[in-house]
Amino acid sequence: MATKASRSAARLMMAPAVILLLGWMLVPLIMTLWFSFRTYLPLRGGDQGWTGFDNYVRFVSSSAFWPAVQTTLIIVLGVLVITVCLGILLAILLDQPMWGQGIVRILVIAPFFVMPTVSALVWKNMFMDPVNGLLAHLWRFFGAEPVSWLSDASLQSIIMIVSWQWLPFATLILLTAIQSLDSEQLEAAEMDGAPVLKRFFYIILPHLSRAITIVLLIQTIFLLAIFAEIFVTTGGAFGTRTLSYLIFQRVLESQNVGLGSAGGVYAIILANIVAIFLMRIVGKNLDN
Amino acid sequence: MGQITLKQVTKSFGDVQVIPPLDLTIEDGEFTVFVGPSGCGKSTLLRLIAGLEDITSGHIEIDGKDATDVVPAKRGLAMVFQSYALYPHMSVRKNIAFPLKMAKMDPAEIEKRIANAASVLNLTDYLDRRPGQLSGGQRQRVAIGRAIVREPAAFLFDEPLSNLDAALRVGMRLEISELHERLKTTMIYVTHDQVEAMTMADKIVVLRAGHIEQVGSPLELYHRPRNEFVAGFIGSPKMNIFGGAEAQKYGGVKAGIRPEHIDVSMTEGTWKGKVGVAEHLGSDTFIHVHDTGLDDMVTVRITGDISVRHGDTIYLTPQLDQMHKFDVQGLRIA
Numbered sequence: 001m002a003t004k005a006s007r008s009a010a011r012l013m014m015a016p017a018v019i020l021l022l023g024w025m026l027v028p029l030i031m032t033l034w035f036s037f038r039t040y041l042p043l044r045g046g047d048q049g050w051t052g053f054d055n056y057v058r059f060v061s062s063s064a065f066w067p068a069v070q071t072t073l074i075i076v077l078g079v080l081v082i083t084v085c086l087g088i089l090l091a092i093l094l095d096q097p098m099w100g101q102g103i104v105r106i107l108v109i110a111p112f113f114v115m116p117t118v119s120a121l122v123w124k125n126m127f128m129d130p131v132n133g134l135l136a137h138l139w140r141f142f143g144a145e146p147v148s149w150l151s152d153a154s155l156q157s158i159i160m161i162v163s164w165q166w167l168p169f170a171t172l173i174l175l176t177a178i179q180s181l182d183s184e185q186l187e188a189a190e191m192d193g194a195p196v197l198k199r200f201f202y203i204i205l206p207h208l209s210r211a212i213t214i215v216l217l218i219q220t221i222f223l224l225a226i227f228a229e230i231f232v233t234t235g236g237a238f239g240t241r242t243l244s245y246l247i248f249q250r251v252l253e254s255q256n257v258g259l260g261s262a263g264g265v266y267a268i269i270l271a272n273i274v275a276i277f278l279m280r281i282v283g284k285n286l287d288n
Numbered sequence: 289m290g291q292i293t294l295k296q297v298t299k300s301f302g303d304v305q306v307i308p309p310l311d312l313t314i315e316d317g318e319f320t321v322f323v324g325p326s327g328c329g330k331s332t333l334l335r336l337i338a339g340l341e342d343i344t345s346g347h348i349e350i351d352g353k354d355a356t357d358v359v360p361a362k363r364g365l366a367m368v369f370q371s372y373a374l375y376p377h378m379s380v381r382k383n384i385a386f387p388l389k390m391a392k393m394d395p396a397e398i399e400k401r402i403a404n405a406a407s408v409l410n411l412t413d414y415l416d417r418r419p420g421q422l423s424g425g426q427r428q429r430v431a432i433g434r435a436i437v438r439e440p441a442a443f444l445f446d447e448p449l450s451n452l453d454a455a456l457r458v459g460m461r462l463e464i465s466e467l468h469e470r471l472k473t474t475m476i477y478v479t480h481d482q483v484e485a486m487t488m489a490d491k492i493v494v495l496r497a498g499h500i501e502q503v504g505s506p507l508e509l510y511h512r513p514r515n516e517f518v519a520g521f522i523g524s525p526k527m528n529i530f531g532g533a534e535a536q537k538y539g540g541v542k543a544g545i546r547p548e549h550i551d552v553s554m555t556e557g558t559w560k561g562k563v564g565v566a567e568h569l570g571s572d573t574f575i576h577v578h579d580t581g582l583d584d585m586v587t588v589r590i591t592g593d594i595s596v597r598h599g600d601t602i603y604l605t606p607q608l609d610q611m612h613k614f615d616v617q618g619l620r621i622a
Contacts, residue, residue, distance in 0.1 A: 182371060182373065184369045184370070184371050184373040185373045185374075185375060187340050187360075187367075187369070187373065188367070188369055188373035188375075188434075189375075189386070190340070190359075190360050190361065191338060191340070191360050191361060191365070191366065191367050191387075192361070192386050192387035192390055192434070192438075193361035193362075193387055193390040193391055194361075194386075194390045195361075198390065202375070202386070203375060206375075206377040206378075207376075207377070209377075
């Protein structure tokens with residue numbers, strides 16, 4: 001941008017996009033804030049005016065609130081740990097020269113292209129069904145009693161489904177990071193007497209630290225909002241009600257828009273706390 | 289100790305044999321330079337000695353013990369890579385300490401060795417910086433530091449100066465030579481730059497397509513090149529090599545004369561030619577002479593300055609005792 005004229009022209013041309021995006025964000029945000037301070041029961045009398053902070057107090061003091069926060073954190077942390085650890089292993093494996101590398105890589109990435117609703121349904125009906133599921137057959141083959149996954153190990157099942165979806169993303173980012181590692185560094189470490197495991201911990205892992213933080217950040221943002229996987233599997237039962245699912249229930253099942261909106265505002269605050277927290281760690285890691 | 293012996297070593301990548309059977313002995317404390325054009329296999333040879341590549345057949349002995357199947361870390365060799373291969377997330381101190389830490393050395397001893405290496409290489413003020421904050425020359429010194437703290441049997445250098453600018457290269461060349469004088473450890477140095485080879489080596493190994501063309505001291509190679517290839521490769525500017533009737537006059541299929549062994553006159557001489565480009569360096573002048581009746585243009589080196597212009601007629605007289613003669617196979621006739 002060399003001249004004043006070209007700078008103002010650039011601003012003018014960017015304006016529509018900026019205004020559109022801003023509006024897209026601001027309108028729902030302001031509406032959420034607006035409804036959170038009102039008693040709004042669509043099927044029971046509609047909008048009944050201001051209530052102050054009633055909705056906020058009721059949402060937090062509800063017996064479902066803290067378990068929902070806990071469930072959310074367990075799912076997010078569980079998926080992050082599984083995807084990052086397995087992602088690193090898979091990335092290292094895929095980096096090795098092998099026959100059919102291109103096809104294998106595409107297969108590994110494939111789960112990411114399946115819609116969350118579809119993959120959750122496939123897992124629920126094809127694998128985890130206690131009567132006809134593949135896992136039930138496997139269990140019976142070994143003479144064991146089939147597990148009814150989604151009711152007895154509901155949280156673990158959902159963590160498994162979501163991890164399966166996000167593993168390709170982590171693998172892909174970590175694979176590109178591994179490929180950018182200078183092979184002479186590994187050779188130097190080999191000459192310096194570092195065996196395979198030490199080469200991994202001293203050279204490869206530090207090299208991956210930046211990619212790992214990026215995976216953590218992006219996945220956290222998306223995982224805080226998972227919904228479809230819960231909706232089509234347990235429907236929020238068996239201790240799988242996350243914060244976002246609780247909000248959904250308040251608005252659509254209890255038909256209480258005001259209470260749900262207050263929950264939405266809490267979710268925004270929670271997401272921002274996590275984001276600031278992560279940004280600090282990531283910022284430190286991205287600086288050098 | 290650091291005597292390295294290669295016996296009938298070969299290396300093939302798939303069907304392509306890059307190193308045909310090769311024998312070489314590097315004596316303890318010797319500064320040996322592998323030199324040759326790009327792709328002649330000199331880096332591969334170094335990596336075979338380091339153990340980073342497996343040899344296809346043959347034996348490598350270090351200090352008389354067979355090291356063919358010994359892993360790189362156990363060979364007692366330290367390598368300085370072309371890209372320096374410093375660990376970017378570690379400070380200079382940690383980079384230098386890394387091989388010692390891997391060897392589970394006592395921390396006090398590690399500290400002592402780091403301090404020692406840092407003072408030898410002028411790195412004391414930079415020990416807590418990251419490699420990214422250092423200049424090219426400093427990084428080079430860190431890489432050397434990481435090699436010397438191990439007190440290896442031999443140092444391997446893989447074109448270590450090729451990423452530095454010309455001025456720094458001359459400086460580092462001197463520093464590495466100084467280091468060799470002080471440590472008296474065997475050093476193997478790979479380069480494609482014959483100036484580096486001539487100035488640093490005790491022994492030069494000239495390679496072409498995996499073959500050793502000649503092994504000898506720099507001056508041996510300069511005065512008595514074994515064949516036409518070595519004659520053309522060693523010396524700067526290149527030796528003037530010509531064939532035909534003119535060569536037969538001097539008793540060879542081909543004959544060669546170095547630019548510094550030709551006398552110049554404006555009035556009379558053996559060969560008459562036209563001045564092409566004259567390169568004035570101040571201390572020397574290189575004149576490219578055309579139309580002399582020889583195969584190629586002739587380069588002449590004159591000490592000091594001479595005022596000739598493009599197109600001037602010039603007479604050249606080779607110093608007959610410095611003339612090199614080659615037979616049909618390109619071998620030098622003694």
